[in-house]
Amino acid sequence: MSSTTEREKEAPRPVRRPGDRIFEALSTSAGIMILLTLLGVAVFLTLEGLPGITASADEIGSKTGGKGFFGYVWPLVFGTVWAAVIALVIAVPVAIGVALYISHYAPRRLSSTLGYVIDLLAAVPSVVYGLWGLLFLSRELAPFYQWLTDTFGFIPFFAGNPTGGVSANSILTASLVLAVMVLPIITAICREIFLQTPRLHEEAALALGATRWEMVRLAVFPYARSGIVSASMLGLGRALGETMAVAMVLSASGVVTFNLIGSTNPSTIAANIALQFPEAFGTFTNVLIATGLVLFVITFAANFAARAIVERRKDFSGAN
Amino acid sequence: MTTTLQKTPEPADLQSELQEHQLPTWVPKGVVAGAAVIGVLLAVTGIVSIAQAVLIGWLLTWALPIASRVVEGGRKATDRTVTLLVSSAFGLALIPLGSILWLVISRGGPQLSTEFFTYSMRNVVGEGGGIYHALVGTLLITAAATIISVPIGLFTAIYLVEYGDGNRLSRSITFLVDVMTGIPSIVAGLFAYALFVIFFGEGVRLGIGGAVALAVLMVPIVVRACEEMLKLVPNELREASYALGVPKWRTVVKVVLPTAISGIVTGVTLAIARVIGETAPLLIIAGLTDSVNFNLFSERMTTLPVFTYFSVKFPGVPPEASIDRGWGAALVLIIIVMLLNLVARAVSYFFSPKGER
Numbered sequence: 001m002s003s004t005t006e007r008e009k010e011a012p013r014p015v016r017r018p019g020d021r022i023f024e025a026l027s028t029s030a031g032i033m034i035l036l037t038l039l040g041v042a043v044f045l046t047l048e049g050l051p052g053i054t055a056s057a058d059e060i061g062s063k064t065g066g067k068g069f070f071g072y073v074w075p076l077v078f079g080t081v082w083a084a085v086i087a088l089v090i091a092v093p094v095a096i097g098v099a100l101y102i103s104h105y106a107p108r109r110l111s112s113t114l115g116y117v118i119d120l121l122a123a124v125p126s127v128v129y130g131l132w133g134l135l136f137l138s139r140e141l142a143p144f145y146q147w148l149t150d151t152f153g154f155i156p157f158f159a160g161n162p163t164g165g166v167s168a169n170s171i172l173t174a175s176l177v178l179a180v181m182v183l184p185i186i187t188a189i190c191r192e193i194f195l196q197t198p199r200l201h202e203e204a205a206l207a208l209g210a211t212r213w214e215m216v217r218l219a220v221f222p223y224a225r226s227g228i229v230s231a232s233m234l235g236l237g238r239a240l241g242e243t244m245a246v247a248m249v250l251s252a253s254g255v256v257t258f259n260l261i262g263s264t265n266p267s268t269i270a271a272n273i274a275l276q277f278p279e280a281f282g283t284f285t286n287v288l289i290a291t292g293l294v295l296f297v298i299t300f301a302a303n304f305a306a307r308a309i310v311e312r313r314k315d316f317s318g319a320n
Numbered sequence: 321m322t323t324t325l326q327k328t329p330e331p332a333d334l335q336s337e338l339q340e341h342q343l344p345t346w347v348p349k350g351v352v353a354g355a356a357v358i359g360v361l362l363a364v365t366g367i368v369s370i371a372q373a374v375l376i377g378w379l380l381t382w383a384l385p386i387a388s389r390v391v392e393g394g395r396k397a398t399d400r401t402v403t404l405l406v407s408s409a410f411g412l413a414l415i416p417l418g419s420i421l422w423l424v425i426s427r428g429g430p431q432l433s434t435e436f437f438t439y440s441m442r443n444v445v446g447e448g449g450g451i452y453h454a455l456v457g458t459l460l461i462t463a464a465a466t467i468i469s470v471p472i473g474l475f476t477a478i479y480l481v482e483y484g485d486g487n488r489l490s491r492s493i494t495f496l497v498d499v500m501t502g503i504p505s506i507v508a509g510l511f512a513y514a515l516f517v518i519f520f521g522e523g524v525r526l527g528i529g530g531a532v533a534l535a536v537l538m539v540p541i542v543v544r545a546c547e548e549m550l551k552l553v554p555n556e557l558r559e560a561s562y563a564l565g566v567p568k569w570r571t572v573v574k575v576v577l578p579t580a581i582s583g584i585v586t587g588v589t590l591a592i593a594r595v596i597g598e599t600a601p602l603l604i605i606a607g608l609t610d611s612v613n614f615n616l617f618s619e620r621m622t623t624l625p626v627f628t629y630f631s632v633k634f635p636g637v638p639p640e641a642s643i644d645r646g647w648g649a650a651l652v653l654i655i656i657v658m659l660l661n662l663v664a665r666a667v668s669y670f671f672s673p674k675g676e677r
Contacts, residue, residue, distance in 0.1 A: 023569035024483055030475030031484070031493045034543070037536060038496050041503065044514035097409025105406050114410070121417050123657050125597025127625040128650045131632055132420045135643070140371075180416045187413075211399035234502075241504020243600035244625075248633055270506045270600065277604050281523065292510040296503065303502035 045293045052286030060283050065254065073291050075256050079266030080295065083171055083246060084239035086260070087178035091239075092232050095183050099190035104216060115191060122184035130248030133177035138168040138249060145170070145261045157260045167263035169251040174265075177245040182235035189234065193227035194220055226309055233306030237299045240270075247271035269295040343391055348384055348400070355380035378408065421654075428651025431644055441610040441627075447641040451649050453612040454627035457527065458656075460616055461606060461623055462596050464531035465538055470588055472535075473542025480543070481550040482572055500540040508536040509601025516605070527613065527621035530606035534595045541594060545587020549580040582671035586664045593660035597653060599625035624653045 052060070057068040065072070102114050145166040152158045161167065201219040210218060221228075252267030252275075259265075267275075269291050277288055359377025362368050368376065385404060389397035439450035476493065484490025512533035516524045553576050561571040577584070607620035608630050631646030 017567050017569075019569045020567050023572065027475040027479035027483055028489075030472050031479040031489065033472050034476055034493055034496055034500070034539065037539070038500060040515065041507070041511045041536070044511055044518075045507070048510075048514035048517065094409045094412055097406045098413045101406045101410040105403060106410075117417070118413060121413070123593065123661055124417075124420060125599070125625055125650075125653055125657060127597065127599040127628050128420065128424060128654060130599075131628065131646065131650055132416070132423060134632065136419065136423055183413060211395055213399040213402040214395070216402075237502045241502075241506065243504070243506045244629065247600075248629065270504055273506050273510070274600050274603055278607070285522070289510050289514060292507050296507045299502055299504055299507075300499060303499065307498060 041296070045289060045296065048286055049290030049293045050286070051283060052288070052290035055283050055287065060287055069287060069290060072287065073269075073294055075254050075266050076269045076272055076291060077294065077298070078256050079171070079252070079254075080240055080268040080270070080298065082258075082266060083175050083178060083268050084236055086172065086175035087182060087239045088232060088236055090176065091179035091183045091186060091235060092228075094179075095186035095231075095235075096190055096228065098183070098187045099194055100216065100220075102187075102191050103194035104212070104220065115188075118184050118187050120184075121180065122188070126181065126242060126244040127248075129177050129181055130244045133173060133245055133249040134169075137177065138173045141173055141176075142166065142168040145172070149261060156258055159259045159262065161262050166261045167251065167265075168261075169249060169265075170261045170263070171250060171265045172260040174246045174250040174268075177249055178239045178242055181242060181245060182239050185238055186231045186235040189231035190224065190228055193224040193231075197223045230306040230310040233302055233309065237302040237306065240299050240302060241295060243270035243274045247274040269298075341392055342396075343388060347387070351384040351387075352381055355383075424647065424651050424654055427644070427647035428649075431648025432651070436645075436648055440612045441622075442612075444610070446638065449645065451624065451627060451645070451652065453610065454622045454624045454649060455652070456612055456614065457606065457621040458596060458623040458625075460614070461527050461530045461534065461602065461621065462592060464528060464616055465534035465595060466588070466592055468531060468535040469538040469542055469591075473539045473591075474546050474584065476539075476543045477546030477550055478572060480547050482568070482576070497540045497543050500536070501544070503536065504600075505533075505537055505598050506600040506604065508533040509604035511536060512601065512605045525605065525607035525620045526618070527606055527616035530602045530621065530623070531616065533601035533605055534598060537598065537601070538591050538595050541591040542588055545591065546580075546584050549583030549587065550576060552583065553579045582667055585671075586668040589660055589664035589667065593657050593664070596660070597625055597657055599629055602626050603629065624649050624656075628653065 053069050055069060057071070060069070060072075098118060102111050102118070106114055145168055148158045149166050197220045201223065202215055205215040205219045206212075246268050247270075250265055250267065250271060251263065252271065253264045254267055254272075255264050256266055257264060273288050273292055277285070280288055355377045358380060359373045362376060363370050363373035381404060385397050385401040388400045435448065436450040437455070438452055439448070440453035441449045442453075476497075480490050480493060484493070509530075512529045513524065515532065516526060516529045520526070557575050557579060558571055561575045562568070566574070602623045603626050606623060606626065608626055609620040609622050613619055613621045628646045628649040631642045631649065635642035635646075
């Protein structure tokens with residue numbers, strides 16, 4: 001590309017036909033259209049959300065439990081971040097393992113097929129995950145949760161219900177479904193980066209007598225570290241914004257609690273919107289849109305951090 | 321010469337000495353096979369449930385790293401432990417995939433019938449009814465989203481590759497496409513609602529709104545895919561075309577796009593597969609109805625994911641028939657998504673230019 005443009009600059013006056021101008025204008029305006037769309041997302045959400053943010057507690061109290069906007073949104077923000085963080089804690093180690101298996105452990109001939117199989121998980125629509133979580137996973141997990149609270153009930157995470165017993169439609173189940181959903185995303189990125197490790201580094205480690213795991217630890221992981229971090233952040237962005245799985249699985253009551261398997265759970269912003277919006281009217285609609293704006297800002301921050309990490313360490317690693 | 325040869329030990333001795341602190345090569349396979357056999361036996365005889373049998377089999381495979389620690393020492397044992405963990409992670413990832421596919425097929429399969437595909441839910445109480453209205457809605461809304469997003473996405477990619485040349489506008493577009501990739505789907509739905517509420521007033525529910533929301537999600541995927549494909553077109557082709565006096569726009573239309581077309585079609589198909597299963601934005605802006613609606617520009621429009629959601633989350637009384645319909649709709653949705661993925665792979669396999677990949 002650069003060579004042609006340099007040549008155009010050298011030429012005294014390039015001939016520009018009307019067709020060229022129209023085509024360039026078309027493609028430029030398509031690009032500007034994207035700028036406008038994103039601007040539009042921010043502007044329209046702010047416009048429609050602002051009445052919700054400024055609404056007094058009396059005005060929206062019947063729907064928000066007598067609280068103003070910020071009192072309403074805080075438990076939701078907590079639930080969103082909490083659910084996403086649990087999901088990541090579960091998904092990242094498994095994803096690294098799966099990626100490592102595909103890139104370095106599985107027979108070479110099988111590895112691309114195995115990659116497709118994991119990618120199939122990404123193709124399953126989110127509503128199907130919700131269905132699976134609601135009608136299968138939560139029922140299967142109930143005995144396990146009972147065992148957890150019986151054995152580890154003294155840890156606040158596994159306290160269960162105050163009256164005894166557990167709820168399987170809890171935030172841990174929702175986070176497990178989220179973990180399954182972000183797994184293929186993190187795996188795909190990690191796999192690509194693991195495969196980009198310089199062959200010479202790996203062979204040097206093996207030649208010095210390292211076992212396969214020592215080779216991975218000495219050659220692959222240092223090279224892939226920033227890639228793993230940014231993959232996890234992208235997974236976090238996805239988990240923060242995921243709606244249907246949480247909306248279907250979780251029985252939420254808008255509290256702030258660290259109890260993972262109780263019947264009162266914090267809701268997430270996205271799930272709360274999905275559950276409330278179909279019946280919302282008046283100022284409460286604006287409140288929900290404003291919570292959407294908060295979600296947009298949070299996911300933007302997560303994605304932005306991911307890109308910044310990749311950008312900063314680009315020169316030293318394979319993550320670009 | 322002869323003396324040194326005599327002093328070196330026999331190759332067989334050397335090998336046995338080197339292998340003294342090493343497990344024979346059949347041991348790992350043997351342990352895995354043994355654990356699998358015991359697990360299967362336990363499950364078949366019905367002493368324990370399938371989940372417990374899998375767990376017991378998995379625990380038995382830990383015999384390998386333990387034996388390795390005794391015979392081979394710490395480093396080898398750690399290596400075998402990690403191998404076991406990494407392989408287990410892969411197996412663990414397959415469990416949800418297998419159980420989802422099995423459940424959806426076994427529960428949804430019996431629902432598929434002519435009635436299921438040709439009836440809507442209008443005036444249906446209890447059993448009967450079908451997904452015709454949801455199929456129509458899904459196809460219309462996704463088609464409209466494709467019609468909106470493909471021209472924008474393709475022309476943006478053309479701008480980035482052919483005209484942008486790394487200037488400020490193209491750099492900011494690349495950045496914003498990244499940002500757009502991360503927009504949560506429900507925020508896209510809220511955006512469409514906030515946009516249409518200005519023109520149509522409160523409580524607006526329109527099929528075209530759903531298409532706009534899906535387009536917001538689809539454009540960045542299309543841009544990314546097309547950009548990658550256009551970058552793959554060799555510069556020599558463009559220069560050959562310029563050398564013949566062909567204007568730039570005709571070069572793009574007649575040389576660059578035909579070369580990249582299979583990749584572009586693949587990318588667009590994958591983008592469609594990605595958004596056709598979206599529920600949240602359509603829940604917000606397209607709503608739910610029991611009737612067939614062919615008009616994108618008026619009234620509510622049901623789509624398959626939204627239909628699935630409401631059938632299962634709010635089944636009514638008695639719940640069984642509604643939940644069964646939900647499974648059926650989920651199966652149809654998965655089949656559509658998988659078909660699109662297959663088509664995409666087939667296009668890139670059969671129609672990509674020879675000698676490139």
